[in-house]
Amino acid sequence: MIISLIIKGTHMTKQGTFSRLKEQEKHLRREIIMEAAEKQFAEKPFNRVNMRDIAKEAGISPASIYRYFPDQQSLFAEALARGTKQVIKNVNAIASSASANSIDDAAVEFIDFFTGDDQYFRLMINFMLEVPVENELYEKANYIAKSLLDEFDLLFTNLGATQNVRLISHAFFATLTGIMTTFRNYPGKSRDEIMVHRKRVAGIISGLMQTGIRRD
Amino acid sequence: MIISLIIKGTHMTKQGTFSRLKEQEKHLRREIIMEAAEKQFAEKPFNRVNMRDIAKEAGISPASIYRYFPDQQSLFAEALARGTKQVIKNVNAIASSASANSIDDAAVEFIDFFTGDDQYFRLMINFMLEVPVENELYEKANYIAKSLLDEFDLLFTNLGATQNVRLISHAFFATLTGIMTTFRNYPGKSRDEIMVHRKRVAGIISGLMQTGIRRD
DNA sequence: TGTACATCAGTGAACGCGCGTTCACTGATGTAC
DNA sequence: TGTACATCAGTGAACGCGCGTTCACTGATGTAC
Numbered sequence: 405m406i407i408s409l410i411i412k413g414t415h416m417t418k419q420g421t422f423s424r425l426k427e428q429e430k431h432l433r434r435e436i437i438m439e440a441a442e443k444q445f446a447e448k449p450f451n452r453v454n455m456r457d458i459a460k461e462a463g464i465s466p467a468s469i470y471r472y473f474p475d476q477q478s479l480f481a482e483a484l485a486r487g488t489k490q491v492i493k494n495v496n497a498i499a500s501s502a503s504a505n506s507i508d509d510a511a512v513e514f515i516d517f518f519t520g521d522d523q524y525f526r527l528m529i530n531f532m533l534e535v536p537v538e539n540e541l542y543e544k545a546n547y548i549a550k551s552l553l554d555e556f557d558l559l560f561t562n563l564g565a566t567q568n569v570r571l572i573s574h575a576f577f578a579t580l581t582g583i584m585t586t587f588r589n590y591p592g593k594s595r596d597e598i599m600v601h602r603k604r605v606a607g608i609i610s611g612l613m614q615t616g617i618r619r620d
Numbered sequence: 621m622i623i624s625l626i627i628k629g630t631h632m633t634k635q636g637t638f639s640r641l642k643e644q645e646k647h648l649r650r651e652i653i654m655e656a657a658e659k660q661f662a663e664k665p666f667n668r669v670n671m672r673d674i675a676k677e678a679g680i681s682p683a684s685i686y687r688y689f690p691d692q693q694s695l696f697a698e699a700l701a702r703g704t705k706q707v708i709k710n711v712n713a714i715a716s717s718a719s720a721n722s723i724d725d726a727a728v729e730f731i732d733f734f735t736g737d738d739q740y741f742r743l744m745i746n747f748m749l750e751v752p753v754e755n756e757l758y759e760k761a762n763y764i765a766k767s768l769l770d771e772f773d774l775l776f777t778n779l780g781a782t783q784n785v786r787l788i789s790h791a792f793f794a795t796l797t798g799i800m801t802t803f804r805n806y807p808g809k810s811r812d813e814i815m816v817h818r819k820r821v822a823g824i825i826s827g828l829m830q831t832g833i834r835r836d
Numbered sequence: 837t838g839t840a841c842a843t844c845a846g847t848g849a850a851c852g853c854g855c856g857t858t859c860a861c862t863g864a865t866g867t868a869c
Numbered sequence: 870t871g872t873a874c875a876t877c878a879g880t881g882a883a884c885g886c887g888c889g890t891t892c893a894c895t896g897a898t899g900t901a902c
Contacts, residue, residue, distance in 0.1 A: 449751050454855060465880045476856065526749055532801055533742055535665050542805055575824040582798025585748055586765070589758055608791040612828040670888060681847045692889065
């Protein structure tokens with residue numbers, strides 16, 4: 405009885421180890437594909453990124469991708485989630501140690517990040533504007549928006565806001581999103597000049613919010 | 621000499637009339653195509669609107685469209701310009717008779733209009749996000765943004781703002797754009813509820829701006 | 837007034853391309869006995 | 870230890886669709902003489 409239990413146990417552990425190893429391998433292969441996708445996103449507008457090129461980048465055949473991702477949208481959604489992890493972390497750091505200029509700092513962080521990784525921003529907007537998306541996909545794509553809103557909540561709360569915190573976060577997020585969308589193809593302006601302009605416009609709003617909260 | 625002049629004159633007038641008539645006909649046919657396009661935009665997401673369906677709607681063959689528009693993008697850009705004329709007018713009316721609630725009124729007008737004619741908003745965003753567009757096309761598509769910014773300038777000036785007027789308009793426009801983009805596929809919320817939420821968020825910003833300008 | 841010619845709107849069908857996804861198959865590795 | 874069988878990652882090629890745009894042509898109308 406005991407022996408059989410031990411054997412069973414060993415057996416199960418072994419199986420467990422094997423399947424875990426397999427899982428790990430699978431995870432690694434996914435990783436390779438994701439990295440290839442991210443590389444592609446860095447190279448060209450996201451709506452030109454296609455499965456064939458991702459496959460080529462990863463050194464596999466297009467058909468293989470479908471062993472790891474059900475379809476292109478899921479792949480893109482995951483790339484978006486991964487690609488934007490950092491900005492959420494950074495905003496969290498700013499929000500946690502809330503100081504006089506925190507609102508503007510957060511705005512600058514947002515703008516810096518998404519001006520640098522423009523494709524992710526476009527991908528996000530694209531998911532947002534996409535009409536009826538399936539719920540699961542929508543959740544995945546909206547994860548970043550939700551996360552940023554949470555960080556903004558933290559920020560405004562730490563700055564002493566007590567009422568309508570989520571609403572203020574929404575306003576802040578919308579403003580930043582709008583700034584990224586609106587100032588883009590500024591004819592005759594360089595990338596740097598656009599960046600400066602974006603921050604100036606953001607400064608208007610963050611300034612108003614700063615004093616608004618102080619008066620709150 | 622005099623006679624020949626008269627004849628020439630008559631002749632020229634006649635030719636002028638003829639070509640004018642031809643121009644008018646041409647203009648009318650363009651009109652028919654444009655209206656067909658607008659009808660299509662009202663029916664489905666703009667990125668599903670295609671030349672074949674527009675042609676069918678207009679009762680002509682797809683090839684014919686190319687007698688009146690060089691390509692699809694121009695057609696879309698013109699549809700956008702036409703479809704958004706009204707909102708510019710409305711905002712102008714609000715800006716002209718600037719009163720206590722004008723900022724919020726303008727925001728509500730913007731949101732009302734684009735929530736109703738969602739396709740035009742998406743089309744606008746699409747043009748904005750499109751990477752390197754040819755300059756002429758860009759101009760056309762951006763006409764509406766410029767016009768609205770001008771109206772906002774008028775509004776803020778009338779409300780007594782003296783510094784950074786264009787910058788404030790930029791911030792206002794970006795916020796409204798962001799609000800439209802961000803609150804869209806709100807899971808479990810009806811179209812009306814989304815509308816209400818959009819206006820609430822806009823209210824946060826317009827409120828801040830109102831007091832901000834008063835203090836200015 | 838009639839005739840040859842030019843102009844041009846309009847057309848259905850086809851071209852061409854991009855691209856997500858699937859198919860039918862191969863070959864390596866693991867498993868049962 | 871060897872053998873038949875199952876599993877499954879991986880693949881090149883093809884499917885299928887959408888869709889902007891062009892082609893080669895027709896037919897009506899206007900023009901010159």
